[in-house]
Amino acid sequence: MPVRVVGNVCIDTTFRVDRFPQPGETLNARGHADGVGGKGANQAVAAARTGADVRFFAAVGTDLAAAFIREQLKGEFDLRHLSEKPLPSDRSTIVVNRDGENLIISGIDCAADFDPLRETGLLTVLAHGDILVMQGNLRSTVTDACLRAAKAAGATTILNPSPLSGEAVDLAAVDIVIVNQGEAFEITGDPDPERAARDLVRRGAKAAIVTLGAAGCLLLEDGAVDQIPAVKVVVVDTSGAGDVFCGCLAGYLTKGWTLAQSARAAVAAAALAVGRPGTLEACPSRAELTKIMNTVEAESL
Template identity: 35%
Template structure:
């Protein structure tokens, strides 16, 4: 049995490296272009596999060359892809990413991901058997709702991009992972400070979410669960590329939870590991090695 099952999106990333992000209506010249495996689901699966024993990915690719490449690259990252199905008649998802001055913009053409509206019987079995199930909102609502219904283990939902969710989904989240902008959309409250983020996260938990984690970029992350709440600060590091850092955080968090770590520890490790990746270019290419993650875990455990 696999500890972690990730149900989500997989895209071919087309990344343009620019000196700065263009303003509306402006043309800039890229220093270079690269393509690689991406999508929140695939990134989170690859991130979880760095320190988890078994990770299975459930998703959809098109019947095209990109689909073959995405399957091969996800498998090369150590993720089981037997349940990565082919959607006939549509292309694989593609994300167009601009990276400049340590920041990025992303536009996604969902492609095959948009056809993923129901779990097949074998996929239901895998989700039901998993210790931790990870999901995001780059796939249609019906499959997210089905995942919440059939998962018997812990459900980690990265609610991005943010949109309204039924109580049947949010009540299963343990944790619901959002950034401060997404948290503001869910709660309609100010999230301009760590204190206001904590209040908003506690409000969400009082409304039925089992636990909440809020990522704050360079300011770290906040967590709230039945045992309390806290704020883990991120290390001050030179930022090269933030693409995929949030997905690395989620995948690392899931791996720590699957290993039995309390939420506070999982958030601390995820924050530290994500800080490593932003110092390097690329998405999955920037992710740390198992030894680097193990060193972070050892450092957290000795605090």
């Protein structure tokens, strides 16, 4: 049961500053670093580290940034489905001040232009029983077309429609929708996670998961609600926790586990990420995700 993650990848350049610059001001940072990011890449790495067979479909440019992205991801999964475009690779500049607040500017030429069904072999590799995972970074018409193609091929579809585009989220071809509480409210207009989850199911999803930060997540499946508490940790940096959750959930589903079991393991994996700085750097290792897998399996015996 392979996982196909379709989405975006970018270089994140993070600058640490004492304060944000004023308009027109040039400010020297206290430090800066490049890393690979993008919700698609983050979720693909998390899924691969659960031991799942992962293929990642995304677009990069033909520049040095693309070479850096390939170099950073090469140990994680097969990179043959990266589509190359005569465009600058996507990148985000992230400025973080002393209080941990951030400003982010993203260049998204590759993601905005990417059409996986036309540009990659996605249709030829999608098969019955596969799991397709998508996020909100591609054009919504492209995302919908991929989800429908995957359903037609007999795959299970997971949509984490983040970041929301402002357009209505189409859940007709979605088996499992995963949103955080803010997104659940933005889509449904309902601040109550359970009612929002029921609304998401009414809109077409077979199951809905609303992640609740330090409160874990709420799973709605077959009309029944399962409240899964978070694992208690000392919080260092919550960024990327949602991506670890989504990627690991997909990865653990390939073990033949139920959605509830997979969500429990994903909550444990996300807690590890919250206890560390960074986004992709905070993703748990293969050894850590295997340990979580063994614990969940032992508990279900």
